[in-house]
Amino acid sequence: MAEAFLEHVNFTVSDPAKTAQRLCDWFGWHIRWHGAAIHDGTTYHVGNTSSYVALYSPGRPNDGSESSYETRGGLNHVAIVVDDLDATEQRIKASGYQTKNHADYEPGRRFYFDDEDGIEFEIVSYS
Incomplete structure (x- = not known):
């Protein structure tokens, strides 16, 4: 298969x-x-x-009012893998978004941000 x-x-x-x-x-x-x-x-x-x-x-579209982390079937976040975490973060910040929850962990690094629709993105690099 x-x-x-x-x-x-x-x-x-x-x-x-x-x-x-x-x-x-x-x-x-x-x-x-x-x-x-x-x-x-x-x-x-x-x-x-x-x-x-x-x-x-x-x-x-209707505005959502509940936390996706507390709603069955809710979208919690979208994770995107990038090669250059720092350069990607700079592009996102230059667009007016605030990043949060930075973490270094085995095997990579990551941060999060929310867009204006309330979608949380996780940006991660394993480089």
Whole structure:
């Protein structure tokens, strides 16, 4: 049996085009596809050649009010592996985001930040 792999995750954001562009700027990804989606919405697929993040908006998403860490099925964070943690952190900070929870651990280093949609990102390097 061939090894399974994660192709994509899909989550709702307020502005898929804006979020897609930030992810491209921060991580060197590219927009693989974008177009119309269910409920008169829009979706962007952004990532690399083997995996991507699907960014969806129905046009007027509802604001979440519960902590994802306390909600069954909630999205807790998205982890992204980078080669140069410090350079990536500088790009994220230059975009106006505050980083937090820095940690060095075996076998790597990491930090977290939240975007304006309340999505927590973990950025990790094993270099």
